Amino acid sequence: MRKRIVFFMLALLFASVSRGLAQDAGPIKGQGVLDAVVAAQGKVVVVDFFASWCRPCLMEIPDFIEARRHYPPDKVVFIGVSLDQDQGEYFRFVKQTPFNFPVHLADPDVMSTFGVKMIPKTLIYDGKGQQAVNHAGYMPGDMLRQAIDTLLKDIGS
Template sequence: MRQQVIRTTAIVIFFLLTLSAKGFANPWAIDEMIGREASPFTLKDLKGQEVSLMDFRGKVILLNFWATWCPPCISEIPKLNNLRKTYAEKNFEIVAVSTDRSLSTVKKFIKKHPVSFVVLHDSSIKVSRKYNVFSIPTTFLIDKKGKIVEKFLGEYDWNSPEIRKKIDELL
């Protein structure tokens, strides 16, 4: 009887571990994305218009995953606005994907903190999962051909000479 309980428990634990491993993507898989084509997606902007990543093909894209409740994300907004202003006349676009559940929360936030770049809403976090985003802010630099060339985890100074050099090399 005791062996049967142990065997049953072992089988249950095995299946739970197997299911949980399949249910969660590997957070380190984000490194494997470098050099690969950026996964296409379509999300709605704050006006309800569908916007596809493919709409920006031929441009260098800074794809930023963020949320209104994230202090480092909020801190990045003025830097991203400044970066967008610097490259306004270039083939460069910033696409910010909000992972907030509520669209109205994002809209209210943007009213208080205006942005000069595209903001999309990923309430289901399907796109975030597709990009193996497990913490925010997470940002990807995508070249004109749609390949991911760099990833940035956490808050960055988007106006630093190093960042601008990377962008300039892609333009």
């Protein structure tokens, strides 16, 4: 019986992962983002702050999705944080965009916690959880990959 339960739980986990992480991952506070960075110790963590109405954000999201495909999840973690104020717009955007990483709707404290004054904004943390990149504005895919590659070399990956 216990083996069946474990098997069932693993099957549910696999099914949720195989569907992708494009589904809304729920609201997140600033501390929740910081907790996710700490939990990913030993991995590079990319945090992308965006909004569905932001044109530069819409330009860079496909590059982030492609980078997520390129890097193994045991080496690099991606977290999307939407600063949309209209929940309906947020949900529509997340549903129609093929995100392959968790995307959260930001609680109001997120902007002040991370000093977000403009979007898009990308923060990249090294394997020790230290902020290594703080980039405001559009980040082209090649710049994103170069930053990740540099940090992966630093942690010996």
